[in-house]
Amino acid sequence: xxxxxxxxxxSQETFDFGKYLGEAIDFPLIIFLQGEMGTGKxxxxxxxxxxxxxxxxVTSPTYTIVNEYGNPPRIxxxxxxRLQDPDELYQMGFEDYLNQGCTLLLEWPELVLEDQFDxxxxxxxxSRLETPEQREIILKTDNLKVAQILNSL
Numbered sequence: 001x002x003x004x005x006x007x008x009x010x011s012q013e014t015f016d017f018g019k020y021l022g023e024a025i026d027f028p029l030i031i032f033l034q035g036e037m038g039t040g041k042x043x044x045x046x047x048x049x050x051x052x053x054x055x056x057x058v059t060s061p062t063y064t065i066v067n068e069y070g071n072p073p074r075i076x077x078x079x080x081x082r083l084q085d086p087d088e089l090y091q092m093g094f095e096d097y098l099n100q101g102c103t104l105l106l107e108w109p110e111l112v113l114e115d116q117f118d119x120x121x122x123x124x125x126x127s128r129l130e131t132p133e134q135r136e137i138i139l140k141t142d143n144l145k146v147a148q149i150l151n152s153l
Contacts, residue, residue: 002147006137014040014135015047022051024149028101032109035125040135041107081108121146
């Protein structure tokens with residue numbers, strides 16, 4: 001497994017890194033976004049969506065569970081925090097999202113998808129104590145195509 005660590009020093013740098021990664025990845029991907037509340041998962045997602053050339057307003061899908069970006073949709077952004085088990089996700093048609101050939105950004109995947117399937121890219125965001133806006137972004141993948149992109153960072 002390839003692991004890469006990136007330090008961002010501000011919210012803008014976290015957004016910019018998400019945008020850079022969105023530009024670099026030109027194929028559908030399942031991305032697990034992990035981190036405590038307030039670590040920048042949605043901010044990273046905003047950058048990623050912008051990197052795909054989409055000007056949609058990106059908001060946290062905390063209450064809607066899923067937001068769609070692009071027309072037709074190219075990115076589905078899930079927040080799984082409020083779900084109790086994987087059955088709830090599959091009852092809302094999760095397999096349909098998987099089969100559309102789009103990128104899926106999944107916040108809080110560990111709560112309901114721990115053993116369901118492996119992501120193509122796992123991203124953990126952690127607050128750093130040096131400054132309130134500093135983040136450590138840890139990227140992990142077993143996917144060769146994704147690893148090549150991460151190695152070029």
